[in-house]
Amino acid sequence: MAETRWLDEHEMAAWQGFLEATSRVSRHLEQQLKDDAGLSHPQYEILVRLAAAPDGEVRMTELAEGLFTSKSGLTYQVGQLEKRGLVTRRSCPTDVRGVLAVLTPTGRRTLREAAPGHVAAVRASLIDVLDEEELTVLARALGRVGSRLRPDGAAGPVGPPAP
């Protein structure tokens, strides 16, 4: 292994900015959702995915992937939502092992009530803080960062070899 390439000032600023922004934004939104809708962020995301799916139902595994969370974590959160009547489970018709999480009418209503406040908070804390160029660059750059870390190894081109 060659000498360590430490981060220069510029890179360090980006890294620290990333850390601070992600911490604060996620904390802020978590708080907003809890206060205004009594939902955690994972729970909100579950409702969103279900609402967007045909018949409002999605396989557990598919949900877990979309949430970037572990299988057991998802089981827990769906359990919480089920307790509150926002979601139901039914077994998958084409695979006996499978389970579908299903959005209930109450769940759909809860989401409809929570969404405007949450979107407003996302805008206030992130989206509307960026100008047009920043938004574009950020989407492109972070999209690449995220996709390269996907487990399926969608690493794509590693980029040109160092000159």
Place this chain on the structure above:
Amino acid sequence: MAETRWLDEHEMAAWQGFLEATSRVSRHLEQQLKDDAGLSHPQYEILVRLAAAPDGEVRMTELAEGLFTSKSGLTYQVGQLEKRGLVTRRSCPTDVRGVLAVLTPTGRRTLREAAPGHVAAVRASLIDVLDEEELTVLARALGRVGSRLRPDGAAGPVGPPAP
């Protein structure tokens, strides 16, 4: 409250990219640190801050602010580090209430061994994935996002009122 301004496709891409990138990067680095050095990310950050401070000691509250974590969370993590002999506590000479976390020689050595691998992982997952322009824009944009959410209300100019 006016009509909700939903996110358009462009904004949604940025938001989703942000969510995915933050999830995956933090998960990836957490894993790398645990595997290679037996440290959690908060623990690593504590060691870094201590190593950078004169005499390797920092007040608890100051540490908590730097880590964007709660006071109790910090107490816990410093406790863990203390158990492993990487950190000691001593009471602050100028304020009886205060506590200083102090880096031990073992702690300093542990950090020195962990740092190269961690920096490499930060590069591989984020920094080296960005080109020069992206790095600059990201530092600027996320820096602004983070600072606006600081509790001290360093909100700065909110920007021109909507036209």
Place this chain on the structure above:
DNA sequence: GGCCGTCGGTTCGAATTTGAACTACATGTC
């Protein structure tokens, strides 16, 4: 000098997250 509101840290209990079993089923191969 004594009081009052605030600060610095810890402790506590509750909620959440994770990875490692574990069960039950699906799938491909011969």
Place this chain on the structure above:
DNA sequence: GACATGTAGTTCAAATTCGAACCGACGGCC
């Protein structure tokens, strides 16, 4: 068809996180 291997989801214990309650100490003020 039977078997080996992999997949879907849950359960479990352990670790971590948060906020609220708490205690002792500080500081300003009368």
